[in-house]
Amino acid sequence: MKQEYTITAYTENQIGLLNRIAIMFSRRKINIESLNTSPSEIDGIHRFTIVIQEAEDVVRKLSRQIEKQVDVLKVYFNTNEEIIWQELALYKVPTDEIAEKVKVERLLREHGARAVVIRKDYTIFETSGHREETDKLISVLAPFGLIEFVRSARVAIIKSSKGFHEKLKEFEQLKPGDEVVENEYLGNRNDVFSM
Amino acid sequence: MSSVDTLPLQSENGTEPESRQVSGSVAVLEAMLAEGVTTIFGYPGGAIMPIYDALYDYRDKLEHILVRHEQGGIHAAQGYARVSGRTGVVFATSGPGATNLVTGLADAMIDSNPLVCITGQVFAHLLGTDAFQETDVINITTPVTKWNYQVTDASEIPAVLAKAFYIAGSGRPGPVLIDITKNAQLQLFDYKGYTKCTHIRSYRPAPVVRKEYIEEAAKLINEAERPFVIFGQGVILGKAEKEFKAFLEKSGIPAAWTILGLSALPTDHPLNVGMLGMHGNYGPNVLTNQCDVLIAIGMRFDDRVTGRLDKYAKQAKVIHLDIDPAEIDKNIKSTVPVWGDCKETLPLLTEKVNARVFPQWLQLFKEHQQKEEEAVIQNELNPTTDIMSMGEVINVLNELSGGDAIIVTDVGQHQMVACRYAKFNKSLSNVTSGGLGTMGFGLPAAIGAKFGAPDRTVVAIIGDGGIQMTIQEFGTIMQSNVNVKILILNNRFLGMVRQWQQLFHEKRYSFVDIESPDYVMVAKGYHIEGRSISERSDLRDALHEMLTHNGPYLLEVMVGKENNVFPMVPQGCGVAEIRLK
Numbered sequence: 001m002k003q004e005y006t007i008t009a010y011t012e013n014q015i016g017l018l019n020r021i022a023i024m025f026s027r028r029k030i031n032i033e034s035l036n037t038s039p040s041e042i043d044g045i046h047r048f049t050i051v052i053q054e055a056e057d058v059v060r061k062l063s064r065q066i067e068k069q070v071d072v073l074k075v076y077f078n079t080n081e082e083i084i085w086q087e088l089a090l091y092k093v094p095t096d097e098i099a100e101k102v103k104v105e106r107l108l109r110e111h112g113a114r115a116v117v118i119r120k121d122y123t124i125f126e127t128s129g130h131r132e133e134t135d136k137l138i139s140v141l142a143p144f145g146l147i148e149f150v151r152s153a154r155v156a157i158i159k160s161s162k163g164f165h166e167k168l169k170e171f172e173q174l175k176p177g178d179e180v181v182e183n184e185y186l187g188n189r190n191d192v193f194s195m
Numbered sequence: 196m197s198s199v200d201t202l203p204l205q206s207e208n209g210t211e212p213e214s215r216q217v218s219g220s221v222a223v224l225e226a227m228l229a230e231g232v233t234t235i236f237g238y239p240g241g242a243i244m245p246i247y248d249a250l251y252d253y254r255d256k257l258e259h260i261l262v263r264h265e266q267g268g269i270h271a272a273q274g275y276a277r278v279s280g281r282t283g284v285v286f287a288t289s290g291p292g293a294t295n296l297v298t299g300l301a302d303a304m305i306d307s308n309p310l311v312c313i314t315g316q317v318f319a320h321l322l323g324t325d326a327f328q329e330t331d332v333i334n335i336t337t338p339v340t341k342w343n344y345q346v347t348d349a350s351e352i353p354a355v356l357a358k359a360f361y362i363a364g365s366g367r368p369g370p371v372l373i374d375i376t377k378n379a380q381l382q383l384f385d386y387k388g389y390t391k392c393t394h395i396r397s398y399r400p401a402p403v404v405r406k407e408y409i410e411e412a413a414k415l416i417n418e419a420e421r422p423f424v425i426f427g428q429g430v431i432l433g434k435a436e437k438e439f440k441a442f443l444e445k446s447g448i449p450a451a452w453t454i455l456g457l458s459a460l461p462t463d464h465p466l467n468v469g470m471l472g473m474h475g476n477y478g479p480n481v482l483t484n485q486c487d488v489l490i491a492i493g494m495r496f497d498d499r500v501t502g503r504l505d506k507y508a509k510q511a512k513v514i515h516l517d518i519d520p521a522e523i524d525k526n527i528k529s530t531v532p533v534w535g536d537c538k539e540t541l542p543l544l545t546e547k548v549n550a551r552v553f554p555q556w557l558q559l560f561k562e563h564q565q566k567e568e569e570a571v572i573q574n575e576l577n578p579t580t581d582i583m584s585m586g587e588v589i590n591v592l593n594e595l596s597g598g599d600a601i602i603v604t605d606v607g608q609h610q611m612v613a614c615r616y617a618k619f620n621k622s623l624s625n626v627t628s629g630g631l632g633t634m635g636f637g638l639p640a641a642i643g644a645k646f647g648a649p650d651r652t653v654v655a656i657i658g659d660g661g662i663q664m665t666i667q668e669f670g671t672i673m674q675s676n677v678n679v680k681i682l683i684l685n686n687r688f689l690g691m692v693r694q695w696q697q698l699f700h701e702k703r704y705s706f707v708d709i710e711s712p713d714y715v716m717v718a719k720g721y722h723i724e725g726r727s728i729s730e731r732s733d734l735r736d737a738l739h740e741m742l743t744h745n746g747p748y749l750l751e752v753m754v755g756k757e758n759n760v761f762p763m764v765p766q767g768c769g770v771a772e773i774r775l776k
Contacts (some may be wrong), residue, residue: 012397015345020337023651025339070342070362073397171396 004033004078005059006085006156009048010040010164012071021048030054034087036153041163045065047178051154073090073171078158085156089134091115091125091141091149098123111137122147214385219349219375220249222386225298226356227257229389232284234258234275234646236268240288241328245380249287258674260646263667265292267639269299270665273308274643277626278601278651280434282309282364289315292329293335293374298633300339300370305630307432307453308366311359317772319347319376321535321740336381341369349382353389361392367519368432380381401518405537406418412514412531415488418740421556424447425471425500428455428629429493429517435538436460436622442545447552449560451479453494454610455629458619462598468560473764474611477571480762480770483508486560487642490514493537496526506769514541535609571761576616582755583731585612585684591735592654592682593618595642600652601626601644603639605661608690609761612764613656615697625646635664641679642671652680652742659685659711665717666728669721672747680741681723683714686758694759699766718749726747730748 011017018037023030033051040047051137052059059077095118098104108114113127127137134151216227223246228234237258239247250259262268265287267680287296293314294410304311333345342362346355355373357475363371370581416422430439436459443460444448449468450460460467469476471483480502483489488513494500501507504526515522515529516537523532533540575586589612592600599617603626604610619625626644628636662683672679689707696704718725724744728737734752741750764773 016333016337016343019334023338061525062522062526064523068519068521070395070398168396171399 002052002053002055004051006055006074006083007048007050007052007059007063007066008078008158009050010064010073010075010167011046011048012073013044013046014071017046017069017071019143020069021050021066021072023036024062025050025052028056029057030062030064034153035075036155038155042165045164045168049154057136065118074167076158078156079190082160083156083158085130085154086128087131087134087154088126088128088152090133090150091127091146092122092135092184093125093141094145094147095119095121095123097144107140111140113137130171131143213409214387216383217380217386218245218249218380219346219352219382219384220380221348222352222358222384222616223375223380224249224253224352225386225391226360227284228253228335229391230282230360232257232282234260235284236260236262236271236275236289236643237286238262238265238268238292239286240290240315241293242289242317242377242431243286243292243313243380246313246315246375248593253675253691258646259286260642260671263637263670264597264665266298267642267665267668267671268635268636269296269303269310269312269642270636270639271646271668272307272310272312272670273299273303273636274603274626274640274648276308276310276368276643277640277774278623278644278648279624279646280431281647282360282368285310287312287314288328289317289332290330293326293332294330296372297335297339298631300372301334301356302628302631302633302636303370304339304341306628307368307428307502308370308430309363310370311356311363312370312372314372314374314516315333315375315380316345316376316598318378320378322347322376332372334534338370340372343372343374345374346379349379350377350384351543353386353689354392357390357392357596361395362398363664366398372675379740392394399440401536401539402520402534402541404533406543408531408533408645409540409543409547412490412533413544415514415531416446416448416490416544417549419488421482421486421488421510421553422446422488423482424448424450424490424492425483425494426450426456426492427453427494428459429537430456430459431622433493433518433536435493435536437539438538438541440464440549440700442541445545446548447550448490449553449557451476453497453500453629454614454625454627456494457614458625459622461620462618466557468557469564470615470702472552473502474615474760474762476564476615477498477567477762477773477775478560479772482560484769484771486511486512488512488514489530490516491527492516492541492565493518493521493659495522495621498526501526502770502772504746506771507541519630524756567762567775575683578755582600582758582759583734583752584758585609585686585730585754586616587731588614588682588684588738588752588754589613589656591738595735595738596652600624600654601648603627603637603653603664604656605655605657606632606634608694608760609656609658609684611691612684615740630642634661637661638669638681639671641681642668642675642677645677645679653678654680655684656682658690659683660689660709660716663709663711666717669723672723673721678745679747680744681747682738682741682750684754685711685714685751686754686756687711689754690758691760693757695759697759714751723747723749725751726740727751727753727756729753
């Protein structure tokens, strides 16, 4: 059954790696719904956050194939229940419309938004949240002449993750030791085939 | 390679060795020497001229084979890698030179051949300007390389090439492409020597073998009544032929091979039950669906091996040994995955399995073999008509070579027939384009194989379609006097496609009727001796002449026009639905 998965990849910061990862999806004709690259908790290690709609089986195979790339350290994939995520959205609206017709204060409160820029001709609001939340503010602002709208890719934190610091030490060892073994038991094979 | 004569760092007045100024091009060639490279296949051009200029001074240390087309160069490097177990090296220029490598890269990628390809690139300041012979080779080759990298500064060259050789040859091998801009080739920099790469933190070629999986696998095998081993190139790439044989001989399990696993186990080994897949043997295909434990070793369940997945070994528990974690559970869900280098995992498994024999189970393979002998093999090897079959040519070749030759095949009917009937005594002897099915692979791969194993007889078996795709490499054979034996099995058709058109498209022979030139004349133009025969009475003598001729030789054998390769698992059918006719 297809559902939304968030793939988190820890990688080296290499030119061309974005393409190498992106073609894993396009090769299978899978649409990337959102893709974000950013620094991670560790200096010099990059973090990709990719959102797709797919069946778990496909996501697992994809994740292994991504992880297999030389410059990729580790890939995780999670359902929405397993992560905390946000998207950032910006809205540009005519200031006079807003000032006249909308109680700005109520708007900001209800949607957790804040004004980033207020000029005579336009005002830019910013909010962050899940897709439905940022979408909702569009519909609220649309009647007042929404001039521009843009939303960022998803960024996500894995609830159960302890971060990458310890993991990186394992990767930096010349030979993987026993402590690298993630799962000692056969029941957890889905996690076994990776570092 | 401690005795390699690498560039000495100048030590002035007895002080510590200092760095010295060298060009990027010299650094490339020094890297080759340090990695033990002796042979390079290549073709010069504008953007790689500085490297070729430097190569002029390295002529006595590095043998460069001038090919006739870059595709020929990369297939030659593949052939070299496949018979030597070493990394093949290719030089090509930018633009068309680089794009001509793409087919070979894709072939090497899917068949796991270790290659390092060096391409020239336009000056860094011209990148992205549509300069003369500029092409975005990094992005073009990303899906077909294990790793690729563009160098724009010469000081990166030693470290990048060390990484390239390490990545190409370790773990599951694959092709690596390094694109070097012309300014970097020319640039002088402080060369501090070459250090081999042994570790990349984001890359783990060989995992820790998890003992609990070995235990679990051994338990399954020890409880099995009809266990069946299927093996692929992983055994050869892992240099684990001995370990594999020891495992088989202790466990007593019959074993069948994929076409890339061919030659890892001698043909006449009593536990070798034959070939898997679409044109494989009857027994191994049918009995895949009767075994109770299927032990897959260094193979990836390619669709040509499995047929329809939902009708493949459903009854069996599957143990999958592979070094590449992305292969585990990719096509076939395994009961026990054994992730690791089979050189390491097989001995652990051998230790834990009981010494057993399976006479009844083996007997079943023999009975199926007998059926196939009667329905297919007898007639293929001893036709009752005057028309020669491909199988009988291979059969006589076996008798004359004794199974000691390296057999290189192209793609099509002759490939299937050669893989089915050729005899092999030792590993690293079968070279074919398996995953990609690249017509035109055979001739250049045979050239490379001869350089990779100069003391062995190399026979390139090629169809009348494939030979015409890379026939220009006759020029390479002529110029470098490459002693390869070219055996053209000419059925005056693109035979495999014709067979499918006959069986599945109501004999609508759409553009498979291919004409050939006079190959003996063409060869003669390149000063290659040759002969064409169409009578059975000439076959043995002609093959003998080919094998004993001092130098390259072309033999064309006219075979049956509309012969088909059987058995066959039709596309969309399960392995047990294999047809004998």
